[in-house]
Amino acid sequence: MSAITGSTHQRRVLLLGGTAEARALAALLADQPAIAVVSSLAGRVVDPRLPVGEVRIGGFGGAAGLTRWLSEHHIDAVVDATHPYAARMRAAAVEAATTAGVAHLRLERPGWTAQQGDRWHRVPDVDSAVRMLPALGRRVLLTTGRQSLAAFLPLSGLWILARVVDAPAEPVPAHVQLLRSRGPYNVAGELELMRSHRIDVLVTKDSGGPLTEAKLAAARYLGLPVLMIDRPAPLASSMMVTTVEEAMRWLSGLPAQPG
Numbered sequence: 001m002s003a004i005t006g007s008t009h010q011r012r013v014l015l016l017g018g019t020a021e022a023r024a025l026a027a028l029l030a031d032q033p034a035i036a037v038v039s040s041l042a043g044r045v046v047d048p049r050l051p052v053g054e055v056r057i058g059g060f061g062g063a064a065g066l067t068r069w070l071s072e073h074h075i076d077a078v079v080d081a082t083h084p085y086a087a088r089m090r091a092a093a094v095e096a097a098t099t100a101g102v103a104h105l106r107l108e109r110p111g112w113t114a115q116q117g118d119r120w121h122r123v124p125d126v127d128s129a130v131r132m133l134p135a136l137g138r139r140v141l142l143t144t145g146r147q148s149l150a151a152f153l154p155l156s157g158l159w160i161l162a163r164v165v166d167a168p169a170e171p172v173p174a175h176v177q178l179l180r181s182r183g184p185y186n187v188a189g190e191l192e193l194m195r196s197h198r199i200d201v202l203v204t205k206d207s208g209g210p211l212t213e214a215k216l217a218a219a220r221y222l223g224l225p226v227l228m229i230d231r232p233a234p235l236a237s238s239m240m241v242t243t244v245e246e247a248m249r250w251l252s253g254l255p256a257q258p259g
């Protein structure tokens with residue numbers, strides 16, 4: 001198990017990561033001597049982009065395991081900068097921070113906004129997307145990630161190009177082609193991908209941010225429908241900011257630890 005190194009005067013922060021925002025925040029905090037930070041990754045991706053500074057990898061064992069971890073490592077604050085769709089980690093972070101009496105902040109980038117010419121169909125979850133998809137197209141670019149891929153596999157009447165960072169453990173059926181790749185993407189590349197595979201519908205989460213938004217511009221340009229899976233509902237109890245700068249301001253307002 002990793003331990004945060006640092007003096008007793010420092011505030012100790014657990015930064016739940018796996019996003020560009022978490023890496024940006026870790027890089028800024030590396031220059032802050034008053035704050036000792038350890039970044040945490042789930043360990044899903046074989047070759048993750050690592051943040052600057054100390055990193056631990058792997059689950060905590062639910063809210064109870066995280067509560068123990070926070071107290072064993074004398075953590076003063078949890079910044080949850082996991083992906084907008086990492087709903088289990090998000091809930092566990094709130095529960096553990098509350099139980100352990102530790103300050104908690106959610107850093108979550110805003111979702112995307114539809115523009116003129118967009119043909120978005122918003123659905124609340126993956127199951128709704130699976131039900132609606134056959135009515136929207138026949139040749140699908142599926143960009144919702146490896147974890148939701150299994151739900152789309154029974155749609156054998158469609159041809160699916162599934163873009164994933166790592167391949168799933170099980171082989172996929174013949175009507176599904178895997179494309180292993182990791183962003184960022186640009187509009188020219190996304191147009192070429194959609195045209196060369198004669199894609200007629202795009203499926204995406206509302207991840208937000210610039211790294212993967214080029215697919216939306218390409219779909220708009222080609223006039224394609226987009227099946228947009230909404231984010232899980234926000235947690236009422238969570239203090240939330242949307243930018244790394246706001247997270248830095250919140251951290252600078254934490255009470256200093258007695259020496």
Ligand code: NAP
Nearest residue numbers: 017018040041042059060061062082083085086087088089
């Ligand atoms: P999730 O369903 O909310 O989390 C499942 C379990 O994975 C959690 O209960 C926790 O295990 C562990 N976990 C998740 N994030 C962790 C972290 N940062 N550090 C340590 N353990 C973590 O989350 P997910 O959708 O699988 O996402 C996993 C990671 O991938 C997150 O860090 C997220 O930021 C990143 N990511 C997710 C997506 C997406 O679309 N979901 C996209 C890009 C990046 P325990 O219960 O054992 O603690």
